[in-house]
Amino acid sequence: MSTDWLRDAVIYEIYPQSFADSNGDGIGDLRGVIDHLDHLSWLGVNTIWFNPCFASPFRDAGYDVSDYLQIAPRYGTNDDMVELVDAAAERGIRVLLDLVAGHTSIAHEWFRGELAADGPSPEGDRYVWSLNPPLRDTSGDIPGTAAWVPSPGPRPGWYLKNFFDEQPALNFGWARLEPGEPWRDAVDAPGPMRNRQALRDIMAFWLDHGVAGFRVDMAFSLVKDDPGHGETTRLWRDLRAWLAEAYPDAVLIPEGIEPRGQGTPAFDADFLLVIFEQHASLFDNGGAGQVPFHEPLEPFFQAEGGGSFHPFLDAWEGLTSEAPSRPLILASADHDLNRLAHGPRTAAELRPAFAFLLTWGTVPSIYYGDEIGMRYLPGLPDVEGSICNPAYNRSGCRTPMQWDGTANAGFSTAAASELYLPIDPDPARPTVLAQRDDPGSLLHLVRDLIALRKDEPALGARDGTRVLHADYPLAYLRGDDHLVLINPTTDVRTVELPRLDGARLLLGEGVGVNGGAVTTAACGFGIWRLQP
Ligand code: BGC
Secondary structure (H helix, E strand, O other): OOHHHHHHOOEEEEOHHHOOOOOOOOOOOHHHHHHOHHHHHHHOOOEEEEOOOEEOOOOOOOOOOOEEEEEOOOOOOHHHHHHHHHHHHHOOOEEEEEEEOOEOOOOOHHHHHHHHOOOOOOOOOOEOEEOOOOOOOOOOOOOOOOOEEEOOOOOOOEEEEOOOOOOEEEOOOEOOOOOOOOOOOOOOOHHHHHHHHHHHHHHHHHHHOOOOEEEEEOHHHOOEOOHHHHHHHHHHHHHHHHHHHHOOOOEEEEOEOOOOOOOOOOOOOEEEOOOOHHHHHHHOOOOOEOOOOOOOOOOOOOOOOOOOOHHHHHHHHHHHHHOOOOOEEEEOOOOOOOOOEOOOOOHHHHHHHHHHHOOOOOEEEEEOOHHHOOEOOOOOOOOOOOEEEOOEEOHHHOOOOOOOOOOOOOOOHHHHHHHOOOOOOOOOOOOHHHHHOOOOOHHHHHHHHHHHHHHOHHHOOOOOEEEEEOOOOEEEEEOOOEEEEEOOOOOOEEEEOOOOOOOEEEEEEEEEEEOOEEEEEEEEEEEEEOOO
16 A cells, blocks of 8 residues: 555545535535536546534634534534545545644634634644734744634633634644744644644544545645744654555645755645646646736746746656655646636636646646636635635635536526525536536546546656756647647647657647648647657
8 A cells, every 4th residue: 555546646626515415405515526526427527625613603614613523414414424535445536635724613613722722722822822912923834824812702812713713723833932922832832832733633534434645735834934844844754654654545636846955745736726826837827816926927838928937847746856756746827816718718728738637747636617617716705714805705615516507516507606606607608517428528528538637648747758848839748759739829820849750649639740740729728649
C-alpha cells in the first residue's frame, strides 16, 4: 500500500451544498451525491474531494466546523457518508474530505467551553486568548485574517481568529516566544499538544470510515508567527509520519504549495487553486474580484492572447526539478473565486483549456459544473459567507449544479433561490442532460480526454513534460512520443514542429498538419502519438 495512487487521480471537487439535492429542500446532500455516482463514473473521474460537510452554523459555508465527527444534518448522517464511500469504491472512486485544521466555529464545544471559563484551562487552552487587546498582529500571512476579536462571552479579553470572526484560531503554539506576550504558547505546550492529538483523532475517525485522505484547509496557518512555516511543516511532518504507519495509503494534500525546507515533505502533493498566482496566470480573467494574494495579470487562456505561459511554467519547472515524482494538482477552478467559464470567455474557449488540463503533467481537479461549462454568475448576494469583501465574491461559483433544464435532482429553482443560491436563470444555460445527449458537447470532450489520459499513460502525471513552444499555440511533448498542441486564442495560429509526419492524431479539433507546420483554427487543439 502507498500513496502512489494519487499520481493517477482525476479529482472532482464537490461543493456539497450545490451538487445534488435528493430531498428538494434546495440544498445538496450526500444522498444526492450517491444518486449521481453513476454519472461521475461515466465521466471517468476516480477521486472526489468534498468541501467540508461536517456540523456547522455555516458562517463560512462549512469551513466553520462545530463538530468534526458529525456529518451536517442537512447533508445526511455519518452512515450516509459510509454508504457513499462504499458505493464510490465499487466504482473505483476514492473520497477525500476537507480537514479544517486551523480553526473551528465559535459554536464548537471546545470554544464554548473556553468562552464560559473565567481563565485559562488547566489542561492548556485550545484557542489563543489575551487579556488585553494586543497591539501588533504578527500571527499570519493573510492580511486581516489572523487578528484579535473581543470575547463575546464570560471569558475576559480577546481571542485570535483565523479567517472570519466566527472562526477562532486553534492554538498550535507560536514559533517565537516574546516576553510580555503571554498568549504565545510554545508549540509543545499542553494546549497545542491537545490540538495536535485532536487532528489525529479526527483523521483516524474518518479514515476508519473509509475515506482516502484529506485536503487540508489553510494548511500553513497553524503555528503562528512562523517565518518560512518551519514549525508548521514540522507539525505536519509528525502527523504525516503517524499516517504512514497507521494508514499507509491515506493522502494529505495542502491548500497551495508546501513551503520547501529541510527534510522530507509533510504533504503528498502541492495544489494550485484559484487564489494562487500561477493558477491565475493561466485562467483568471478578472472581474469577479481580486483575492489579495497577487497582482492582477493577463491569463494565458484568453481569446485575444496577450498572456504569458511563463509564470505557470516556471513554477512547474521549479517544483518538478526538486521532486519529479511528487504530484502537482491543478484545478479547473474551485469554490473560492471564478469559474473557468467566467466573464467574456466563451464555451469554445473552454475546450482547449480542458485539453490542456487533462494532458499536462499535473493531476487534474475538476470543479463540479466546469465540465459542462457552468458560468460564474456575477452580482449574487452573500450566502453563508461567500462574500469576503465587496471585491471578493465567491457566490457566483457556488450555484447549484445544472442537471437538467427544469427543476430536477431536488434543485427546484424556487427552493434553491429561497434557501440558497439561485440556479443560473439563463434558459440557454448548459445542462448535464442536454450535454449527455450531444457527442459534440464539452461534457463529452471532458469524458473523452479523461478516457484518453487513462488509455495513454504518457498523458498522465507520471511521464515527463517538455515544452516545445511556450507561446501561442502552446506545444509540448508528453513522455517520448506524445505531442500536444493547444490554441487558447480565437486566432488561427501556426507553429513549426518536428516529427509530425506519420504521427497519429488521437484527439483534436481544428488542427491541420502540413509538412513540419501545424495550423490550428480558433480554440483548436491536437493530441498526437508520434510513433504509430
Ligand atoms: C477555503 C475557503 C475558506 C477559508 C477559511 C480557505 O482556504 O478554501 O473557502 O473560507 O479557507 O476556512
